[in-house]
Amino acid sequence: MPGSWLILVLAVSSAAALAHAATVEHTFTVATLSWPRICQPGNVSITSVKGVPGPMIEAYEGDTVVVHVINDSPYNVTIHWHGVFQRGTPWADGPSMVTQCPIQPGGNRYTYRFNVSGQEGTLWWHAHSSFLRATVHGALIIRPRQGAAGYPFPRPDGEEVVLLGEWWNNEAVISSNVYADAYTINGKPGDSYGCETTANRYNRRAKFEVTGNSTYLLRIINAALNTAFFFKVVGHTFTVVAADASYTTPYKTEVIVIAPGQTVDALMVADASPGCYCMAISSYQSGFPPPQAGFNGNTTTALVEYAGAATGGQQAPALPDMPHPVDTATANRFYTSLTALVRPGRPTVPLSVDTSMFVTVGLGLRFDPSCEPTPQTPCQRIPVASMNNQSFVLPDTISMLDARHRKTPDGVYTSDFPDQPPVSFDYTNKSKQVVGSVAAALLFPGNPSTKARTLRYNATVEMVLQNTALVGRESHPMHLHGFNFFVLAQGFGNYDGNTASGQFNLGNPQVRNTIAVPTGGWAVIRFVADNPGMWFMHCHIDTHLSIGLAMVFEVEDGLTPDTKLPQPPPDLPPC
Ligand SMILES: *[C@@H]1O[C@H](CO)[C@@H](O)[C@H](O)[C@H]1NC(C)=O
Ligand SMILES: *[C@@H]1O[C@H](CO)[C@@H](O)[C@H](O)[C@H]1NC(C)=O
Ligand SMILES: *[C@@H]1O[C@H](CO)[C@@H](O)[C@H](O)[C@H]1NC(C)=O
Ligand SMILES: *[C@@H]1O[C@H](CO)[C@@H](O)[C@H](O)[C@H]1NC(C)=O
Ligand SMILES: *[C@@H]1O[C@H](CO)[C@@H](O)[C@H](O)[C@H]1NC(C)=O
Ligand SMILES: *[C@@H]1O[C@H](CO)[C@@H](O)[C@H](O)[C@H]1NC(C)=O
Ligand SMILES: *[C@@H]1O[C@H](CO)[C@@H](O)[C@H](O)[C@H]1NC(C)=O
Ligand SMILES: *[C@@H]1O[C@H](CO)[C@@H](O)[C@H](O)[C@H]1NC(C)=O
Ligand SMILES: [Cu+2]
16 A cells, blocks of 8 residues: 555644644454564564554544543553643543553453543553564554644654554564564565565565655654664655654754654655665664674665656665664764754743652573572573662552552552662673672572552653663663653763753753663653643663563652542443
8 A cells, every 4th residue: 555654734723723622532452363474474463553554543632532442452552642741531541450450361352442632642652561563553643633733843744654563474483582573664574574475575675655846754663662764765865843743843864763662753844855765773783792582683764756757666665774783873863963843831840859760671591499409510691681670570460559559558569669779889880790799690690579659740850861781781762651851861871960061952852651771771851740640751762661660659649629639430441
């Protein structure tokens, strides 16, 4: 269906004639579907909502979104609306066992209802239970109330969703193998995998049809489980205008860098000579040493085809010159070049801080407690992930939000997530891995626990996220539910408050919901906790989330009725 992703702005602006907030209603049936393998003959059974990617949700700022989710799959399922503030609707956020029990198999259902007020741009939705989001995801677009006329940049001639993903030909290995069989653009792998020789040739690449000299708004979403990407289009440059549904100062670049969980909106003018051009993604590998399982080093391609210039459609145009997979300098240049577009009426950085936290983020090693060593087979250490040495474990009886609502947290969670790591040392210098006589990697074996940090309603929180380099260094894309945050500063090495505070951008820092904390480095974020609920904060690399790279903010009630935790909806799934 080439061109089906093109949304004519004409249609967008006429629909926006409605002055009043509307209700956008969908029914999502999560079910098993037969779907073509990539570069291998035959189909595989996947869990999805009508395929990969799933349906797009389009709304205007201030609309009410209602999604009836029916679970016809064999798995427990929840859906998260990634980046939606969920003000007053904490029961609709979605992470399994944090804000709800899962929707169990057998046709059970739950209706998510929330407003998309006070935010606009490119967001997305995905499953938030086990590894299902690999194939259960889609775009969630919020346009300005007045339509394209409300964009704070020249009105584009068209819009395209460019959803980046990872694909496994065998669903069963998703949880165990970080090595995806392919990267995808709108579900398709492109020309680099030898697919042209297989029966799935028809399905191989996404196509974007453009008209010469027109301007397109690319809404790029990284829905991959574990991989950050470089993104380029041969012969074209981009002007970034938003990230994570927050407008940015226009930033011109030839390469876009996007971590799992992030979105980037970029304008692209089709100002090359009419022809067929290659759009491409390749992985940014921030980890060192590289992951033992390796990574997929292929470049995934799509076509940008000028109207009237089709080259027959089967030929592959030249690949862009992609950055090297370990090109941290390019990633860092992109990540640190973004600043917010300051607009009247938008929140500004709070200058005083009520709650300061310094949180180490990363992997460590733990001796497998079930292991019984023999002289021939010593015990292996297994990787664990932790924040301040707390390795997050989901509760299994009721959800954390339900436990809080019932005032029965005992046995479900505790409210003592620490504001500091247990020891302070050189977190990032590999050559200083010994503290006293102990290998530093063993200092953070992670305490398996379910801990929240309680925040007074309306408190301003500053969090220093300090990546560690104990097992290896790596960039962790840390995602906060329920809030956007300001990114005041980021850097490499160990955070030093004395020098870093002088670098804080308090004027126009970028606003995000997911920060790729630099590999072997740190980032400082600030947000106002003005939405009561239980809000997950976690690494958006699923193989890290599943081994504990998470914590929860427990935001207390305010004094007024509209700042108190609401009652759970009557159809909230039971455990
Ligand atoms: C493979 O999946 C596609 C998409 O769902 C479907 O159209 C096709 O019929 C399937 N083929 C087989 C052999 O099941
Ligand atoms: C959502 O918006 C509708 C219409 O403006 C309003 O009636 C409703 O109270 C809002 N819901 C929440 C939870 O704010
Ligand atoms: C774009 O505009 C330039 C300058 O007006 C013109 O020379 C060129 O032919 C146009 N390109 C296309 C593809 O229409
Ligand atoms: C490219 O992808 C194929 C299919 O998954 C894989 O076998 C191959 O090793 C990949 N190539 C690189 C360089 O990673
Ligand atoms: C790491 O520590 C070693 C040993 O003290 C020192 O020589 C080196 O300069 C340090 N590296 C960095 C990047 O600070
Ligand atoms: C981290 O937690 C583990 C498990 O509770 C504990 O054994 C270890 O001593 C902690 N690390 C430090 C540095 O306190
Ligand atoms: C929240 O805090 C800000 C100052 O940080 C204050 O201006 C505002 O009135 C507070 N709002 C409420 C509802 O307490
Ligand atoms: C599904 O969820 C229910 C309720 O929380 C739980 O009892 C059950 O163990 C879960 N099943 C799986 C396979 O996780
Ligand atoms: Cu991570």
